Amino acid sequence: MAEQVFDLLIINGVVVTTDETREVDIAVIGEKIAAVEDRGSFKNAQAKKIIDAEGGWVMPGGISNHMQVHLQEPQLFGKGSSCDTFETGTRSAICGGTTTIIAFAPQSKTENSLLDALARTYAKAEGTCYSDYSFHLLVGNPSEQALSEFPILRSKGISSLKIYMTYEALQLSDYQILDVLFEARRHRITTLIHAENNDLILWMTRKLEERNLLAPKYHATSHPPLAEIEATYRAICLSEFIDVPILLVHVSSPTAAETIRAAQTERNLPIYAETCPQYLFLTKHDLDKPGFEGARCVCSPPPRDSPADHAALWRGLSNGTFTILSSDHCPFLYDDTTTGKKTCITAQHPQGHFKYIPNGIPGVETRLPLILSALTTSPSLLPLQKFVQTTSTNPAKLYGLYPRKGALLPGGVSDADLVIWYPPPGLEPFELRNEMLHHACDYTPYEGKVVRQWARWTVLRGRVVWERDGVGLVGRKGEGVFVERGGSSLRGRVRGEEWEVRGF
Numbered sequence: 001m002a003e004q005v006f007d008l009l010i011i012n013g014v015v016v017t018t019d020e021t022r023e024v025d026i027a028v029i030g031e032k033i034a035a036v037e038d039r040g041s042f043k044n045a046q047a048k049k050i051i052d053a054e055g056g057w058v059m060p061g062g063i064s065n066h067m068q069v070h071l072q073e074p075q076l077f078g079k080g081s082s083c084d085t086f087e088t089g090t091r092s093a094i095c096g097g098t099t100t101i102i103a104f105a106p107q108s109k110t111e112n113s114l115l116d117a118l119a120r121t122y123a124k125a126e127g128t129c130y131s132d133y134s135f136h137l138l139v140g141n142p143s144e145q146a147l148s149e150f151p152i153l154r155s156k157g158i159s160s161l162k163i164y165m166t167y168e169a170l171q172l173s174d175y176q177i178l179d180v181l182f183e184a185r186r187h188r189i190t191t192l193i194h195a196e197n198n199d200l201i202l203w204m205t206r207k208l209e210e211r212n213l214l215a216p217k218y219h220a221t222s223h224p225p226l227a228e229i230e231a232t233y234r235a236i237c238l239s240e241f242i243d244v245p246i247l248l249v250h251v252s253s254p255t256a257a258e259t260i261r262a263a264q265t266e267r268n269l270p271i272y273a274e275t276c277p278q279y280l281f282l283t284k285h286d287l288d289k290p291g292f293e294g295a296r297c298v299c300s301p302p303p304r305d306s307p308a309d310h311a312a313l314w315r316g317l318s319n320g321t322f323t324i325l326s327s328d329h330c331p332f333l334y335d336d337t338t339t340g341k342k343t344c345i346t347a348q349h350p351q352g353h354f355k356y357i358p359n360g361i362p363g364v365e366t367r368l369p370l371i372l373s374a375l376t377t378s379p380s381l382l383p384l385q386k387f388v389q390t391t392s393t394n395p396a397k398l399y400g401l402y403p404r405k406g407a408l409l410p411g412g413v414s415d416a417d418l419v420i421w422y423p424p425p426g427l428e429p430f431e432l433r434n435e436m437l438h439h440a441c442d443y444t445p446y447e448g449k450v451v452r453q454w455a456r457w458t459v460l461r462g463r464v465v466w467e468r469d470g471v472g473l474v475g476r477k478g479e480g481v482f483v484e485r486g487g488s489s490l491r492g493r494v495r496g497e498e499w500e501v502r503g504f
């Protein structure tokens with residue numbers, strides 16, 4: 001029998017997956033994981049390329065399921081539009097260890113079809129991505145036509161969508177949410193929900209305006225935790241009524257997390273939840289900076305009060321309340337008056353007005369390094385396997401990518417998507433600077449933060465695309481492909497076949 005020649009070997013790593021931590025070597029053939037064997041097993045094997053991980057962690061590539069790139073329509077906040085394109089957003093992703101992104105394909109309130117939104121977004125992404133990619137449909141108008149297109153979405157490999165309980169340009173009524181959830185259940189589509197009470201935010205905003213309190217920090221005041229808590233509970237009730245799983249995205253409030261926990265454990269409901277680094281590292285005080293500076297950290301929901309809130313969310317990650325730790329990458333230029341944060345500085349509001357500040361911050365590249373750096377200093381925050389689970393495996397399962405993504409299963413089951421980190425205890429501590437990043441944004445909200453981990457190598461379907469100690473970015477534009485997704489493999493309905501959906 002001819003000697004097997006591998007395309008890539010990764011040796012001397014500590015392989016961390018959701019299920020185990022082992023000193024094993026990994027062999028890659030073509031785009032797939034061929035074998036995972038005890039350390040040293042491939043000593044005599046032939047390989048075209050060998051990476052010596054030198055004791056560093058080797059993990060399945062990150063999946064960032066919450067990305068807004070080139071969100072030019074609909075315009076949610078004055079004139080703001082995302083500064084990243086699919087090209088720059090996915091470039092930034094791979095340089096931080098993320099190999100698959102799921103971005104939004106936005107349908108505006110004035111169009112009936114979802115398929116047009118999908119086609120438009122696909123055309124923007126095709127041939128320009130550095131990472132693999134898919135889309136969530138962002139449903140702004142659940143028209144009869146849009147609802148009838150759900151099976152077509154599935155046939156095109158799209159199995160998730162996002163809806164909003166806030167933002168005038170996108171907000172759905174509870175009635176419309178029921179329509180969406182019902183069709184989502186029929187077609188095994190995962191629904192992501194942005195849960196904030198819109199009227200409460202509008203009311204609070206008017207009260208602040210009446211007192212001429214317009215600085216960036218009042219964005220946080222206008223989006224109080226109760227707006228999130230109430231909408232989270234309402235979303236859970238609507239989901240329970242229809243008997244369909246949902247994912248509550250970017251949860252920031254510990255009380256909202258408790259509400260989710262109670263639904264999961266006391267009512268046994270398939271309620272999934274996501275949190276993001278901004279809710280683990282930033283507080284509302286980051287919005288309270290001299291002049292307009294605080295606008296850099298304006299996102300919705302806003303970062304909450306104090307480190308006690310962070311601690312509660314870390315606990316929720318450890319104990320399974322949060323299924324997913326995502327980036328919610330939604331970057332706007334800071335120093336820009338045509339599409340960026342400063343579009344809200346006008347003749348009428350020379351100091352800006354919080355309600356017109358584009359909501360969102362960049363974070364796809366910093367997500368994994370920030371979290372791993374925190375775990376280097378405080379390992380008790382989150383076990384490493386949970387880190388892999390919430391940043392890679394669970395998103396793969398929830399969004400129908402598993403086990404092709406989110407795992408390192410041999411025999412050609414999983415794609416060879418890998419991120420290899422520096423051996424513990426990591427790099428000499430250094431301060432994060434925006435110049436180190438590969439997005440198109442002119443700032444990072446984490447400027448100056450001390451980190452000690454970074455993706456050392458990123459491998460996308462068997463090819464090295466990022467080599468931090470070498471040339472850096474080696475991946476090429478267009479190397480990422482669209483990945484077709486199936487239904488979620490996480491737990492689904494509770495009442496099961498008790499209802500006949502078609503006769504409902």
Ligand SMILES: *[C@@H]1O[C@H](CO)[C@@H](O)[C@H](O)[C@H]1NC(C)=O
Nearest residue numbers: 257258261312315316319321
């Ligand atoms: C798990 O985390 C959630 C969210 O922070 C919290 O409400 C709950 O009390 C935690 N449960 C335990 C047993 O720690």
Ligand SMILES: [Zn+2]
Nearest residue numbers: 194249250300
């Ligand atoms: Zn959102």
